[in-house]
Amino acid sequence: MGxxxxxxxxxxxxxxxxxxxxxxxxxxxxxxxVIAMALALGAGLVLALLSIAGNVVLRRAAKLWVDxxxxxxxxxxxxxxxxxxxxxxxxxxxxxxxxxLPDALRSRLVLAGIGGLVLYNSAVLAEIMRAGILSxxxxxxxxxxxxxxxxxxxxxxxVLPQGLRRMVPATVSQLITxxxxxxLVSIIAIQEVVRSGRILSQxxxxxxxxxxxxxxxxxxxMIFIGLLxxxxxxxxxxxxxxxxxxxxxxxxARPARVAGVEETVTVA
Amino acid sequence: MFDVLTENLDAFASGLWVTTRLxxxxxxxxxxxxxxxxxxxxxPVQWLRTLGAVYVEIFRNTPLLVLLFISFAGLRRxxxxxxxxxxxxxxxxxxxxxxxxxxxxxxxxxxxxxxIEAGLSLGFSYPxxxxxxxxxxxxxxxxxxxxSITIAMVKNSAIVGASLLALPDLLKEAxxxxxxxxxxxxxxxxxxxxxxxxxxxxxxxxxxxxxxYAIHR
Amino acid sequence: xxxxxxVPAAAIAMVVALAGAGCGGExxxxxxQTKQSEQAQKFEAGTTMARIADKGEIxxxxxxxxxxxxxxxxxxxxxxxxxxxxxxxxxQKLGVRPVFVEAISDNRIPFITDGxxxxxxxxxxxxxxxxxxxxxxxxxxxxxxxxxxEKGSDIRGVEDLAGKKVCTALGSTYEExxxxxxxxxxxxxxxxxxxxxxxxxxxxxDAVSTDDVILTGMIIQDDSLALVPGDELTVEPYGGGxxxxxxxxxxxxxxxLEEYKSDxxxxxxxDKWLGQYTKEKQQxxxxxxxxxxxxxxx
Numbered sequence: 001m002g003x004x005x006x007x008x009x010x011x012x013x014x015x016x017x018x019x020x021x022x023x024x025x026x027x028x029x030x031x032x033x034v035i036a037m038a039l040a041l042g043a044g045l046v047l048a049l050l051s052i053a054g055n056v057v058l059r060r061a062a063k064l065w066v067d068x069x070x071x072x073x074x075x076x077x078x079x080x081x082x083x084x085x086x087x088x089x090x091x092x093x094x095x096x097x098x099x100x101l102p103d104a105l106r107s108r109l110v111l112a113g114i115g116g117l118v119l120y121n122s123a124v125l126a127e128i129m130r131a132g133i134l135s136x137x138x139x140x141x142x143x144x145x146x147x148x149x150x151x152x153x154x155x156x157x158x159v160l161p162q163g164l165r166r167m168v169p170a171t172v173s174q175l176i177t178x179x180x181x182x183x184l185v186s187i188i189a190i191q192e193v194v195r196s197g198r199i200l201s202q203x204x205x206x207x208x209x210x211x212x213x214x215x216x217x218x219x220x221x222m223i224f225i226g227l228l229x230x231x232x233x234x235x236x237x238x239x240x241x242x243x244x245x246x247x248x249x250x251x252x253a254r255p256a257r258v259a260g261v262e263e264t265v266t267v268a
Numbered sequence: 269m270f271d272v273l274t275e276n277l278d279a280f281a282s283g284l285w286v287t288t289r290l291x292x293x294x295x296x297x298x299x300x301x302x303x304x305x306x307x308x309x310x311x312p313v314q315w316l317r318t319l320g321a322v323y324v325e326i327f328r329n330t331p332l333l334v335l336l337f338i339s340f341a342g343l344r345r346x347x348x349x350x351x352x353x354x355x356x357x358x359x360x361x362x363x364x365x366x367x368x369x370x371x372x373x374x375x376x377x378x379x380x381x382x383x384i385e386a387g388l389s390l391g392f393s394y395p396x397x398x399x400x401x402x403x404x405x406x407x408x409x410x411x412x413x414x415x416s417i418t419i420a421m422v423k424n425s426a427i428v429g430a431s432l433l434a435l436p437d438l439l440k441e442a443x444x445x446x447x448x449x450x451x452x453x454x455x456x457x458x459x460x461x462x463x464x465x466x467x468x469x470x471x472x473x474x475x476x477x478x479x480x481y482a483i484h485r
Numbered sequence: 486x487x488x489x490x491x492v493p494a495a496a497i498a499m500v501v502a503l504a505g506a507g508c509g510g511e512x513x514x515x516x517x518q519t520k521q522s523e524q525a526q527k528f529e530a531g532t533t534m535a536r537i538a539d540k541g542e543i544x545x546x547x548x549x550x551x552x553x554x555x556x557x558x559x560x561x562x563x564x565x566x567x568x569x570x571x572x573x574x575x576x577q578k579l580g581v582r583p584v585f586v587e588a589i590s591d592n593r594i595p596f597i598t599d600g601x602x603x604x605x606x607x608x609x610x611x612x613x614x615x616x617x618x619x620x621x622x623x624x625x626x627x628x629x630x631x632x633x634x635e636k637g638s639d640i641r642g643v644e645d646l647a648g649k650k651v652c653t654a655l656g657s658t659y660e661e662x663x664x665x666x667x668x669x670x671x672x673x674x675x676x677x678x679x680x681x682x683x684x685x686x687x688x689x690x691d692a693v694s695t696d697d698v699i700l701t702g703m704i705i706q707d708d709s710l711a712l713v714p715g716d717e718l719t720v721e722p723y724g725g726g727x728x729x730x731x732x733x734x735x736x737x738x739x740x741x742l743e744e745y746k747s748d749x750x751x752x753x754x755x756d757k758w759l760g761q762y763t764k765e766k767q768q769x770x771x772x773x774x775x776x777x778x779x780x781x782x783x
Binding site: 183 | 329330334335337341345346347419424425426439443452460467468
């Protein structure tokens, strides 16, 4: 306990630009999370629609895809992509990445990181969306069909607006998980907050590596990083819960589970 | 395709076994700590409830990778002699326990207030009402969520091997096979089969438990 | 603080490097843009050299965490080391800008085969298995496999590794070597050597085994560590890696290496990155790729 709370072991926060170094790296995590979430929502919607499509082959294929990718470890997907994304794709990204993105997001390896996050989360979100859509009373679609709406129109005007509304709280809680998962890209050498934390603790107090004379013990650095995540994710979980309650009052939705996901999500 | 598996069967099998042990041991930790945290969260004493809530919010909002660094690299630097296995099981267990606690709490909430009051009026103390009446029912209502959490745990266990702890789990062994054979897709394919096997097993086991014991509400 | 020793010379080198960075653009000789097209004509059309000269940059895969060979200073983003200096010499000969990309042991061969990089200079040992996947230059450095422990450890040689926890990098030659030489050692395979350093500093492993130069880098950072005297596990001739079968590029690279060795630049780089810490002297290697592949380098 003495070691943990010893002010000398926390002095690094106020030294040099250490605090800024970590907080800026943490923003990279949040950016990765938001980008991956946006892409995963799009891909997830396509997968969800395919998995309830009329065509049996499409439906089966989409279901298999979703079941495989939501049941594989995310870090597995990231490491595999890091080893196999073709050169042409990496080149294209390195040459065409918008300049306003931070360095970490313009690197050639970030594709494997974001690719893995999207692959995994789109499968999870597709499953959540499918449950959301299927939870709608069958009568709604039948009524729409009776009014002469085509399949496309039934989806566009009746099913999706309601089904997706119910998805909002679930999406926010999945964003919490996604936020935490962004740290995994540190394993493929993308400089986000965990990697920056390791670099900080290895270089602070080490003039050979460009540091000053105050050490930054890895225990304290990692606890600090953990607290950054708790802060942001707790705020998000409050938002998610408030949305759930509101949605619950409107539509009698109640918490349900999507297999293989830690969080309870509200879908039906 | 198959020669990568047959020629490296030892590696894949030992990796699968390491992952399995890691998940089983962490599951026990998660169940015990999760039950305690859930009991705190439904306690009649305000400060115990707060304690339970803080525990849950901290551990489910912190990335597992960060917990692994804290429990292994961090504690070892603080002169705590913790092994990679202990740190891995503790981190995965504590992380998952927050979710177990949340699931159990919703199970407890589903047990009717009347049963608790009946128990109390029969002279049982609050902890024994919890232990004898509420928790047994709560567990049975949350079998499905526990199954879901277990599957998540199988997936999260891969983070332990890929982190500084470097435990030779299924993913790590597949990467070693890859570095020896340069057959990336084949090596990862067989690891994927292993992971899907584990998640499918968990699904089947929990479905069977559910069919047998579940209380649907 | 207590466990680390600061090498004043290194600190000074770092300050100089920082000052250099402050002035900016030292890597880019002026007028480079105009020279590019002339340079492109120097090389036979269709060769890798012509393609690189045309692009104006050569992508080189290096280590970011292996001082003193390839090291990225996280505070100022400078990439430096013995491998980096040689990479700059290659780029200079081509008249292009060097672009350094991090290549960890796990991905450097895929980086070459899929064309992510034109060249890998990342403390990579020449061996037959790798030579089936990629092309190698002649050895540009001979490293020796050694064992690093805490000072005063009871490990005196490779036979003492039985039952001990030993760290090395996943995908490195030491994975194989250790399985052979110390079959009863408990191997910890990690992604980067900085993780091995963390593990031996916090006592989670008893030893690190890899090339002496990498181990020297660890001793520079932490003087409570020491090499186990004598025992040379292996001889590791380092080669530059490139796409298999590109013989014109191989000839070109070997030509650059010959010049680098004979005009004293190799010796200066050795003294700067290694000699000043190890207080040892070493001649540039004169072995050929063939000898390295046959294991005839001593």
